[in-house]
Amino acid sequence: SQQGEEDPQALSIQEGENATMNCSYKTSINNLQWYRQNSGRGLVHLILIRSNEREKHSGRLRVTLDTSKKSSSLLITASRAADTASYFCATDARSEKLVFGKGTKLTVNP
């Protein structure tokens, strides 16, 4: 079964708004990562948060991790049309093998 499950499956917002995506997972993890994938392209690593961290920032991205709830959120502030993509969370449990969710498809309308 999927380790990471993103929510919502699809999200449509206007440029300038904030976008929040959530990820839930089932087992203990070493770290959790978020990736972006533009349509038909490869994945771009956005941010890695370790199991002993609670929050991490990178530019307009903010990631939180709640290990007690086995969940993470990705917040994109002041969204732009160029942020339109699918966003995946991925977890690794005891190895470097990543388990991906099905992704959230974000559409930012200009």
Next chain:
Amino acid sequence: NAGVMQNPRHLVRRRGQEARLRCSPMKGHSHVYWYRQLPEEGLKFMVYLQKENIIDESGMPKERFSAEFPKEGPSILRIQQVVRGDSAAYFCASSPKTYNGYTFGSGTRLTVV
């Protein structure tokens, strides 16, 4: 630093043919991972290799699929006697020995006709 290079970008094979997908990791990266992505799905782990060693192949189908990462040259994912269900995007990722996230290639999109 050219990043993770995968080729070909697109590959069309008839049922029963062989598909060979190549991945050159980033310079200095000794760990290579292959993932498969079906349409509208997330990536599914296939195999994790280091130079000349398969570390974890728990995601590889038992038949027709094989992978290698030789001492010299790229990593190869080989699919023998392809079937329509093998049509997918195959992504390679690499990481250095000290792991801090992968770098993914742009993928090879395999279409079996």
